[in-house]
Amino acid sequence: MLHQSARAAVVGAVFTVSALAAFAFPAAAQEKTAEDCAALRDLVIDAGYVTSARVVPALEDTPAYCEVRARALPDISIEVRLPTADWNGKFYQTGCGGFCGVLGRADSQGGFINAMGPGLKRGYATATSDSGHHGLHVLDAGWAHDNPHAERDWGWRSIGETNRVAQAAIDAFYGGAPAQSYFQGCSTGGRMAHMATLRYPEMFSGVISGAPAMDYTGLVATKMAWITQANTDAAGEQILKPGKEALIGAEVMRQCDGADGAEDGLIADPRACSVDLKTMRCPDGGPGAECLSDAELGVVAAWRQGPRNAAGEQLYPGGIPEGSEPFWWLWLTGKEGGGGKLVPAFSSSFGAYMAFADDPGPEWTPLDFDFERDPPRLSTMASVYNADDPDIGAFRAAGGKLIVWHGWADAIVTPYKTVDWYDKAAAAAGGEATLRESARLFMIPGMDHCGLLPGPGGVNQFSIDPLTALERWVEDGVPPADLALAE
Known part of the structure; x- marks a missing residue:
């Protein structure tokens, strides 16, 4: 329905x-x-x-x-x-x-x-x-x-x-x-x-x-850079890798399916459910095949929260909604063997060639986005795209x-x-x-x-x-x- x-x-x-x-x-x-x-x-x-x-x-x-x-x-x-x-x-x-x-x-x-x-x-x-x-x-x-x-x-x-x-x-x-x-x-x-x-x-x-x-400047520049940075460790490696989205999705559905009064495999409104993924934490917070490390839990928390600056101000409404986990392979995490993970690709191309009045060029990546300095710099192109x-x-x-x-x-x-x-x-x-x-x-x-x-x-x-x-x-x-x- x-x-x-x-x-x-x-x-x-x-x-x-x-x-x-x-x-x-x-x-x-x-x-x-x-x-x-x-x-x-x-x-x-x-x-x-x-x-x-x-x-x-x-x-x-x-x-x-x-x-x-x-x-x-x-x-x-x-x-x-x-x-x-x-x-x-x-x-x-x-x-x-x-x-x-x-x-x-x-x-x-x-x-x-x-x-x-x-x-x-x-x-x-x-x-x-x-x-x-x-x-x-x-x-x-x-x-x-x-x-x-x-x-x-x-x-x-x-x-x-x-x-x-x-x-x-x-x-x-x-x-x-x-x-x-x-x-x-x-x-x-x-x-x-x-x-x-x-x-x-x-x-x-x-x-x-x-x-x-x-709102391309808010979505593709700010929010997608946030998503990419949140899932990248100090060595430049992806933290939440393909495969964990199914585990997360199952736990989200377990906690949220009945929030709308019907257990039908659908989350009618993700705002109506508060999910605690600490139930999935690996015993020592380290890596595990059937649990989430502290680093992986941090990625999901940042994704749910959405982009904020150092003062805690929300730079874009909301974050990644509960119930979207079955689709993360295409947009966020990729899939084992390659493919998907389109969000970083969109963000890279947009930031390099479209987001700013002065294009930084192909060397730019979403890891370069500065959440204090860059949002105001998007206003010129926002008037063209948004x-x-x-x-x-x-x-x-x-x-x-x-x-x-x-x-x-x-x-x-x-x-x-x-x-x-x-x-x-x-x-x-x-x-x-x-x-x-x-x-x-x-x-x-x-x-x-x-x-x-x-x-x-x-x-x-x-x-x-x-x-x-x-x-x-x-x-x-x-x-x-x-x-x-x-x-």
Whole structure:
């Protein structure tokens, strides 16, 4: 069962079913030809150009579509997919993950996270971008080295440019604008979703934000450096190694499973349980295969606490939540034989090339981060990247609807930040009752970051359907009670 936040929002609509039905979609019902698609190669776009246009044949449950590749200057690669038949008259734009840089990567993963495919299958015209640069993989931030234009495009501008190019292609192909425009993203895509509500408040009828990494300088620079330093000894060796996360997770579940009144293998809210891992301490505090050394206990304690300075001030909300242990191998500890441990990699690349106004370069590591001196130095780039401003008044005034979802077992993008953002957004709106009319938060027990790995009972990204929930809210005036899969 999916649990929603106790402060989840309700009520509100922008368009009714009758209003949507009344909208005329010029030439939408007419099947488009390969010649219609090829003609888009000559589409004139200010500060941009089309690089290719071709028809991609239908495959299984994916309809045939006109694939348009374009470039928005200086260097944003964009892909637009236009159904050649049965366009539903709407537009679906997606974000990208990590540092992006790989156009359309999400559509090769088979899920809905940051992927155009789910929208295309429903008849949407869809689009995404590489966010303004080419990277070897989503952990590669070398493109940002002394490159403020690319940092700006990754930060916010690629959202608007992707939309601008896509709207031009839609108008040229179908002869009219879409009735609704939606945005969906998770992780960095979730940050982009929040950025869309702030920078482009009238652009989208509805926005879906999953596990939003909305504060990159706080999360990836400060918090991830804290995580890395806490798990590194004086000799530079990893303290909590692969394998111990299963022991820790079993003890956490033993102490916490019933805290919500049900022993179901899920921790409904990690804030409701206080775990004492001293029960796992090795007899002499030294190393042991089936227990935790004092050093290992210190790592977990620091991870749970989150980053603080010497004065004890919290530098980022919360820490690693209880219940996330099954996913630590991917994000925190790695796995035996290699692989995983992505948090130190993210932190290294971000700190070296993106976090500071003056890039320190490839020699920098998270061990170099100074929790007294460096947080104030992040402010310049925070203004470019971060989307955690809780005042979404302009988006609400435009009638937009926002669905935010986050797994309580997310070990990389802490759910506590999202809850903190929601509380502040309610205050900025003048109270939660007002915020409810436009924004809703769903916290999902047992779910990994963006639901990438299966959690207890198989909970993952395939367990939810936020797009149907958003469609019903915007188009039918039915606010979502949950994000359950559509029947």
